[in-house]
Amino acid sequence: MFHLLPREIESLWTLFTAPVIWAAHFLLCYVAAAFACARGIDLALVRLGVAGATAVALGGIVVAGMLAWRQWGFGSGDPPHDEPTRKERLLFQGFATLLLCGLSFAAVVFEALPAVFLADCRP
Amino acid sequence: MTAPSDAERRAAEEKRLRTVWATPKGWRYLSAVNNTEVGVWYGGTAFVFMLFAGCLALLVRAQLAVPENDLVSADLYNQTFTLHGTVMMFLFAVPIFEAVAIYLLPAMLGAREMPFPRLGAFGFWSFFLGGIFVCGSIFFGAAPSAGWFMYPPLATDEEFTGIGADIWLLGLSFIEVASIAAAVEIIVGVMKCRAPGMRINLMPLFAWYLLIVAGMILFAFPPLIAGDLLFEMQRMFDWPFFDAERGGDPLLWQHLFWIFGHPEVYIIFLPSIAILAMIVPTFSGRPIVGYSWIVLAAVGTGFLSFGLWVHHMFATGLPQISLAFFSAASEAVAIPTGVQIFVFLATMLAGRVTRSTPMLFGTGGVAIFVIGGLTGVMVALAPFDWQAHDTYFVVAHLHYVLAGGMLFPVVAGIYYWWPLVSGRMLSDRVGRIAFWTMFAGFNLAFFPMHLAGLWGMPRRVFVYPAEAGLGLVNLLSSIGAAIFAAGVLVVVFDVLRPKRGAVAPDNPWNAGTLEWAAQADETWGLRSIPRIESRYPVWEQPDLVAELRAGNGYLPDAEEGRREALITSVLDAAPEQVLRVAGPSWLPLASAITLGGVFIALTFHWWLTTLVFAVLFPIPLLTWIWTGTAEIPEKPAKPIGRGETLPLYVSGQSAVGWWGMFITMTGDATAFASLVFGYFFYWTITPDLxxxxxxxxxxxxxxxxxxxxxxxxxxxxxxxxxxxxxxxxxxxxxxxxxxxxxxxxxxxxxxxxxxxxxxxxxxxxxxxxxxxxxxxxxxxxxxxxxxxxxxxxxxxxxxxxxxxxxxxxxxxxxxxxxxxxxxxxxxxxxxxxx
Structure with missing residues (x-):
C-alpha cells in the first residue's frame, strides 16, 4: 500500500534532523560565497545557488516537521508529556522535534537574506 | 539454622557496599577515581585557578586605574591579561562545568558512578598538571603574552613571544585532552547510565543540557587541537602554515581558533543555564513550565552557535556577504537563548517563589546576562562591530555575558548543592552579603567600560593619556573590580569557614530531582537504584526515597565485592547490563604524568626527555586497558533485584566501551576534517596551490x-x-x-x-x-x-x-x-x- 509519509523511525537522532539541515545550508552558502569571491566568480551564480539551496532546505525542514507532527500525534495531546510510558516519550520527541523544525526554518530564512540584499563581494 | 532477618540482611548489604565504595585513606587518597572525589578535586582546582586569574584581573585594573600609570611594565601587562583570559576560559569556565557534571550527573541520573571513572580521574590529572604548568609560567616571566587567542603573525614570531606561546599551545593542548575525556564520559553517562525507567522525556534538564554541551565539545575542541598542531609545527620546525610569504595565511588560525572559540562560549553558558534549570523549579515549588522548550533551546543553541565564528573576524576584510551569513546566525541564536529566559520567568510566575541565596545569584546572573546578550545583538551587526571592534565595549560585553551567564549561576549552584557535597549549609546571610557586593561591584566595574569603549579606548593597552578623558571611567571600573573581588572573597570565606553543628537536613530546599535522594555521609551514591516514573521523582514518587534507602531498589548489594552500575537503553532506559566499574588506581595519575611530561618537555625542546616520556606513556596506558577493560566476568549474568537478571558482559553497540570509542573517533574525525579544511582553504585563496x-x-x-x-x-x-x-x-x-x-x-x-x-x-x-x-x-x-x-x-x-x-x-x-x-x-x- 502506498503511504505519503515514510514509516516512523524510533531513534534519538531524528531530533536533530532540522538543525542538521540548517547547518548544511549554512555551510553551503558560506563556502559558495567565499569561494566565488576568492576566485572572482560572478556572485549572481551564488545568489541563484543560495535560492535553490534555501528552497531545498526549507522543503526538507517542512517534511521533517510533518514527520514530527505525526510523531506528536498531530497535536492530539498537550504537553508536558511527562508520563512514564513509551507513548508519552514519543509524543515528547515529536513535539521537541517540531519546535526545532520551527527554529531551523526561521534560521534558514535568516541565512538566505544576505544573498537577497548583497550583490557583490565588496569587503 | 534460621534465615537472617531482614534487618540483618540489610546491615550486611550496607557493610559490603561501604567496603566496596570506600575512599582510599592516607596518601592512597590520590588514587581515588570515584566521581564524588574527582568531582570535588576538579571543582576545587578550577576554583583556585579562578581566584588566581581574578588576582591577575585586579593587577590589570590597578594598572589602568589612573592615566599613564607605571605600576607594571608593558610586557608584564601583556602576560597578565593574556593569562587572565586564558586561565578564566580554559582552566575555570570549562573545567568547572566538567566538575559539576562529574559530581552531580550520576546522582541526578540515579547511577552510582560515571561509566569510565578512571578516564575521569585521568582527565582531572591532565587538567591539574597542565593548569599548574600554564599558570606557573608567569612567575618566571615566561607566560604567554599575545592575547588569549594567540593571533599569528605576532604569536608565531619567536622573538616577540618567547616561550610563552609554546606554553600556551602545548599546555592547553594537554588540557583539551581532559575536555574530550569529559565529553566522552558525559555523553555515555547520560545516554547509557540512567536509572531504569528514566526515559528521555523524564531526564533532568541538567542532563539534556550536558548531553548537548558534550556533543558540542566533540565538534568545537578538535579544530583547536588541529590548529594547535599546525601552530606548533610552525613554531618548532618552521612549517609555514601561517606565514604569508611562503603561501600560508594567518587567517586560517583565526578560523580554526574561532570555530572552537565561539561554540566554547555556549559550552560555558549552557551548563550554567542548566544549573538554573534545576534551581528555578525547586524554588518555584513546581515542575518547569515548558520542558520541551528547554530542549529546543539547548539543541538549537548548540547548533546555531557553530554558525557564529566569523563574527569575531568582522574586521579582517572578508567580503560583506560572508560577514552577513554570520551576522544572520548571530541574530538567530538570540531566539533559543531568549526562550530559556522566558521559560524561567513562566515557571516563576506559575509557581510560588521562595526567596533564597541560590535564587538571588541565579536571577541576578540572568539580569546581567540579558544586558550582555543585548550588547551581543549589537556587536553581531557588522557595521556596529566595525566601530566597537577591539574597544572596551567588547570587553564590557563579554564580561557581562560570561559573569552573568557563568559565574553568578555557578555561585548559585555552590549555594544550592553545598549541602549535598559537604552535609553542611552555607549561610544565607553571608550569601546575601556576597551577592549584593558582587552584583554592585560587577556593574560598577564593567558598565563604565561600555562608555570607555564607545569613547574610543582600545583593548589591551597598558597606559592611556590623561587628555583622552578616560580617567574617571577607568577609576570607577577599578574601584568596582575591587568591590567585586571582595564579594568573591565573602563566598570563599563562607565555603571555608568552620561550620560546627550546622548539619544540613536531607533535601534542605525540598527539591524534586533525584540527586537529593543521595546521602552526603555515604560514599555509595544511592543505597539502591530506583525505578523512575516522573521528572521530579522526589516530589512525585512519595515512597521512592524510603524504598531505595531500605535497599528495595536495584543493585542493593555488592556480593562479589565489585563496584557496579546499571547500563540502560538510550530512549527508554530499559536495563541492559550490570557494568563493573573501576575502583581506585594509580594508573590514571601515572598516565597523566607521563603524557604531561611529553607536552612539557616539548615546550622546552628537550627532545631526549620528550622521547623518554613518549616511551613511558604507553606503559601505564596499556596496563590500564589490559587490566581494567573488557574483563571476562566469573559468571555470565547476575540478579539485580526485583526478580530481574542482567548480563555482566556485552559487546558492540550496547556496550559503553563501544560508545566511548565511537564518540572519541567522532572528535578525532573532526580534527582531521579541520586539517583537510586547511588544505582546501589554501587552495581557495591560491588556485595554484x-x-x-x-x-x-x-x-x-x-x-x-x-x-x-x-x-x-x-x-x-x-x-x-x-x-x-x-x-x-x-x-x-x-x-x-x-x-x-x-x-x-x-x-x-x-x-x-x-x-x-x-x-x-x-x-x-x-x-x-x-x-x-x-x-x-x-x-x-x-x-x-x-x-x-x-x-x-x-x-x-x-x-x-x-x-x-x-x-x-x-x-x-x-x-x-x-x-x-x-x-x-x-x-x-x-x-x-x-
Missing part, C-alpha cells in the same frame, strides 16, 4: 589507501570469524591485517618522501606532510590495536563470546579506513583534477 612544488603523485597514496583498506578488511573478517567460533583464524587475519597496516603506513610516508617535499619551503608540502603524518599516526595506533587483540586472544581474554576488544578495534578501523581514503585522495588525486 602547489606553486611549482612536485606533489606526492597518485601512485604511493593509492597504494597506501589499498593497503589500509586491506588492513580494514582483515580486521572486519577477524571479527566475524571470531564470532563464528574460529578464533585461531581470526588471529591469523589480525596478524595479516597488522602487516597490511605496517606496509600502508610506510607507503603513505613514501609518497611525500620520494617526491622530496620540503615542508619548510612552502605551505603546500607542509600541508601534504601534516595530513599524511596524521593519517600514518592513526594507522600506527590501529596496528597496536590489532596486535593487542591478538595478544588478548592468546591470553584467553578475548574469546568468541567475549569480543568487546575486537568489536571496538573494528569500529576504530571503520573510521581509519574513511580517514585514509579522504587523506590519500586529497594529497594524491586532487592535484590531478586541477
Amino acid at each position: 602547489a606553486a611549482g612544488h612536485e606533489g606526492p603523485g597518485p601512485l604511493w597514496p593509492m597504494l597506501a589507501t589499498a593497503l589500509v583498506l586491506l588492513a580494514w578488511a582483515a580486521t572486519v573478517a577477524a571479527r566475524s570469524w571470531n564470532r563464528g567460533g574460529a578464533p585461531g583464524l581470526a588471529r591469523l587475519a589480525l596478524i595479516a591485517g597488522a602487516a597490511f597496516s605496517l606496509c600502508g603506513a610506510a607507503a603513505g610516508l613514501a609518497g611525500p618522501w620520494a617526491a622530496g617535499l620540503d615542508p619548510t619551503a612552502h605551505v603546500y608540502p607542509a600541508t601534504v606532510w601534516v595530513i599524511v603524518i596524521w593519517t600514518v599516526a592513526h594507522v600506527a595506533v590501529g596496528l597496536v590495536m590489532q596486535i593487542y587483540c591478538v595478544a588478548r586472544g592468546v591470553a584467553g581474554r578475548l574469546t568468541p563470546a567475549h569480543d568487546a576488544d575486537l568489536r571496538n578495534t573494528t569500529l576504530y578501523f571503520h573510521f581509519l579506513a574513511a580517514t585514509a581514503i579522504v587523506a590519500f585522495a586529497v594529497v594524491g588525486l586532487f592535484p590531478l583534477a586541477l
Whole structure:
C-alpha cells in the first residue's frame, strides 16, 4: 500500500534532523560565497545557488516537521508529556522535534537574506 | 539454622557496599577515581585557578586605574591579561562545568558512578598538571603574552613571544585532552547510565543540557587541537602554515581558533543555564513550565552557535556577504537563548517563589546576562562591530555575558548543592552579603567600560593619556573590580569557614530531582537504584526515597565485592547490563604524568626527555586497558533485584566501551576534517596551490589507501570469524591485517618522501606532510590495536563470546579506513583534477 509519509523511525537522532539541515545550508552558502569571491566568480551564480539551496532546505525542514507532527500525534495531546510510558516519550520527541523544525526554518530564512540584499563581494 | 532477618540482611548489604565504595585513606587518597572525589578535586582546582586569574584581573585594573600609570611594565601587562583570559576560559569556565557534571550527573541520573571513572580521574590529572604548568609560567616571566587567542603573525614570531606561546599551545593542548575525556564520559553517562525507567522525556534538564554541551565539545575542541598542531609545527620546525610569504595565511588560525572559540562560549553558558534549570523549579515549588522548550533551546543553541565564528573576524576584510551569513546566525541564536529566559520567568510566575541565596545569584546572573546578550545583538551587526571592534565595549560585553551567564549561576549552584557535597549549609546571610557586593561591584566595574569603549579606548593597552578623558571611567571600573573581588572573597570565606553543628537536613530546599535522594555521609551514591516514573521523582514518587534507602531498589548489594552500575537503553532506559566499574588506581595519575611530561618537555625542546616520556606513556596506558577493560566476568549474568537478571558482559553497540570509542573517533574525525579544511582553504585563496612544488603523485597514496583498506578488511573478517567460533583464524587475519597496516603506513610516508617535499619551503608540502603524518599516526595506533587483540586472544581474554576488544578495534578501523581514503585522495588525486 502506498503511504505519503515514510514509516516512523524510533531513534534519538531524528531530533536533530532540522538543525542538521540548517547547518548544511549554512555551510553551503558560506563556502559558495567565499569561494566565488576568492576566485572572482560572478556572485549572481551564488545568489541563484543560495535560492535553490534555501528552497531545498526549507522543503526538507517542512517534511521533517510533518514527520514530527505525526510523531506528536498531530497535536492530539498537550504537553508536558511527562508520563512514564513509551507513548508519552514519543509524543515528547515529536513535539521537541517540531519546535526545532520551527527554529531551523526561521534560521534558514535568516541565512538566505544576505544573498537577497548583497550583490557583490565588496569587503 | 534460621534465615537472617531482614534487618540483618540489610546491615550486611550496607557493610559490603561501604567496603566496596570506600575512599582510599592516607596518601592512597590520590588514587581515588570515584566521581564524588574527582568531582570535588576538579571543582576545587578550577576554583583556585579562578581566584588566581581574578588576582591577575585586579593587577590589570590597578594598572589602568589612573592615566599613564607605571605600576607594571608593558610586557608584564601583556602576560597578565593574556593569562587572565586564558586561565578564566580554559582552566575555570570549562573545567568547572566538567566538575559539576562529574559530581552531580550520576546522582541526578540515579547511577552510582560515571561509566569510565578512571578516564575521569585521568582527565582531572591532565587538567591539574597542565593548569599548574600554564599558570606557573608567569612567575618566571615566561607566560604567554599575545592575547588569549594567540593571533599569528605576532604569536608565531619567536622573538616577540618567547616561550610563552609554546606554553600556551602545548599546555592547553594537554588540557583539551581532559575536555574530550569529559565529553566522552558525559555523553555515555547520560545516554547509557540512567536509572531504569528514566526515559528521555523524564531526564533532568541538567542532563539534556550536558548531553548537548558534550556533543558540542566533540565538534568545537578538535579544530583547536588541529590548529594547535599546525601552530606548533610552525613554531618548532618552521612549517609555514601561517606565514604569508611562503603561501600560508594567518587567517586560517583565526578560523580554526574561532570555530572552537565561539561554540566554547555556549559550552560555558549552557551548563550554567542548566544549573538554573534545576534551581528555578525547586524554588518555584513546581515542575518547569515548558520542558520541551528547554530542549529546543539547548539543541538549537548548540547548533546555531557553530554558525557564529566569523563574527569575531568582522574586521579582517572578508567580503560583506560572508560577514552577513554570520551576522544572520548571530541574530538567530538570540531566539533559543531568549526562550530559556522566558521559560524561567513562566515557571516563576506559575509557581510560588521562595526567596533564597541560590535564587538571588541565579536571577541576578540572568539580569546581567540579558544586558550582555543585548550588547551581543549589537556587536553581531557588522557595521556596529566595525566601530566597537577591539574597544572596551567588547570587553564590557563579554564580561557581562560570561559573569552573568557563568559565574553568578555557578555561585548559585555552590549555594544550592553545598549541602549535598559537604552535609553542611552555607549561610544565607553571608550569601546575601556576597551577592549584593558582587552584583554592585560587577556593574560598577564593567558598565563604565561600555562608555570607555564607545569613547574610543582600545583593548589591551597598558597606559592611556590623561587628555583622552578616560580617567574617571577607568577609576570607577577599578574601584568596582575591587568591590567585586571582595564579594568573591565573602563566598570563599563562607565555603571555608568552620561550620560546627550546622548539619544540613536531607533535601534542605525540598527539591524534586533525584540527586537529593543521595546521602552526603555515604560514599555509595544511592543505597539502591530506583525505578523512575516522573521528572521530579522526589516530589512525585512519595515512597521512592524510603524504598531505595531500605535497599528495595536495584543493585542493593555488592556480593562479589565489585563496584557496579546499571547500563540502560538510550530512549527508554530499559536495563541492559550490570557494568563493573573501576575502583581506585594509580594508573590514571601515572598516565597523566607521563603524557604531561611529553607536552612539557616539548615546550622546552628537550627532545631526549620528550622521547623518554613518549616511551613511558604507553606503559601505564596499556596496563590500564589490559587490566581494567573488557574483563571476562566469573559468571555470565547476575540478579539485580526485583526478580530481574542482567548480563555482566556485552559487546558492540550496547556496550559503553563501544560508545566511548565511537564518540572519541567522532572528535578525532573532526580534527582531521579541520586539517583537510586547511588544505582546501589554501587552495581557495591560491588556485595554484602547489606553486611549482612536485606533489606526492597518485601512485604511493593509492597504494597506501589499498593497503589500509586491506588492513580494514582483515580486521572486519577477524571479527566475524571470531564470532563464528574460529578464533585461531581470526588471529591469523589480525596478524595479516597488522602487516597490511605496517606496509600502508610506510607507503603513505613514501609518497611525500620520494617526491622530496620540503615542508619548510612552502605551505603546500607542509600541508601534504601534516595530513599524511596524521593519517600514518592513526594507522600506527590501529596496528597496536590489532596486535593487542591478538595478544588478548592468546591470553584467553578475548574469546568468541567475549569480543568487546575486537568489536571496538573494528569500529576504530571503520573510521581509519574513511580517514585514509579522504587523506590519500586529497594529497594524491586532487592535484590531478586541477
